[in-house]
Amino acid sequence: MxxxxxxxxxxxxxxxxxxxxxxxxxxxxxxxxxxxxxxxALAATGLQTPDLRGVPEWGSVMGSDEASAYASASLALKHAIDNGELRPGQPGWRKAADQITRAFLNSSRDDLTGSTWLQWVYTERLQNWAEGRGAEHRSLATAITNQPVATAQKAGCTAVVAGWDGHARGVLTVADAVKPTSRAAITALRELGLTPVLLTGDHDNCTG
Known part of the structure; x- marks a missing residue:
């Protein structure tokens, strides 16, 4: 067949x-x-997504995002085998499989936020850990998730959290660059007796 x-x-x-x-x-x-x-036997074929150094081992029970990343990484290995980039059984092939897997997991999973496959896995694991262990752990998970928001705001950017299916997927940062002509324009307004005022609906650091 x-x-x-x-x-x-x-x-x-x-x-x-x-x-x-x-x-x-x-x-x-x-x-x-x-x-x-x-x-x-599966491990010897090169199609099994390997555990990587510095990355938590694949779970025996996976969430939907982790299972998707695992299966997609295996497909990337299959493509590498088909293309001759990965040759299971040859010297150094396991190291090559690790490199291919790591490169895939660090590639962008969605074009909207630019979040990687590995970031999706980490986010899902964190949220599942928090949801199953009470209010204290949920609070800790929220604080960890909010770190990128605080970093963006400290840099004077506006942070927009993007998410769907009940999970935060990434943080978009938006910033208005000051134009080279701004200083001259403000000076001209003041010379006319006007008082320029900068208004924002975001946060104080945007005006700093």
Whole structure:
């Protein structure tokens, strides 16, 4: 069937020695041993999204954002294999797989905020942790989420939090640049006896 669909890779997997070994282990030693054998064989294919140094391990139970990032990173590895960029079994291939995965997770997930796949995972984990542990943890999570807002406002920018599906996804920063002609324009107004006043609906730092 896979051959007819043009899915040669999947057809080869069905008839491979590795698949036969997994089925043999499952039949002889039970489902748990069979699943362990499957995981080991999957890791050798290069298609399994690896755990990365400096990044929390993938959860055994994932939220929707984390599962999406995990599956999409695996697809990026598949593309790398198809393109010859990643060659499982060759010297250094696991390091190459780590680099491809890290580059993907640090790439932009959505064009609106520019947030990366990894930032989405962190945000979801933080919010799930907070929602399951009471008001004190929710307050802490809110304070952590608000840090980018405070940083933007301190820099004199207006921060706009973007989110959907009940989760904050990113912070947009907006700032009005002072024009080179502003000083001369204000001086001219004062010479006319007028008193220029700067009004803002944002926050005090915008006028600083």
């Amino acid at each position: 896979f051959h007819r669909l043009g899915r040669t890779r999947y057809a080869d997997m069905c008839g491979s020695a590795a698949t036969a070994d997994i089925l043999a282990v499952c039949e002889h030693d039970g489902g748990t041993a069979g699943f362990k054998a499957y995981r080991s």
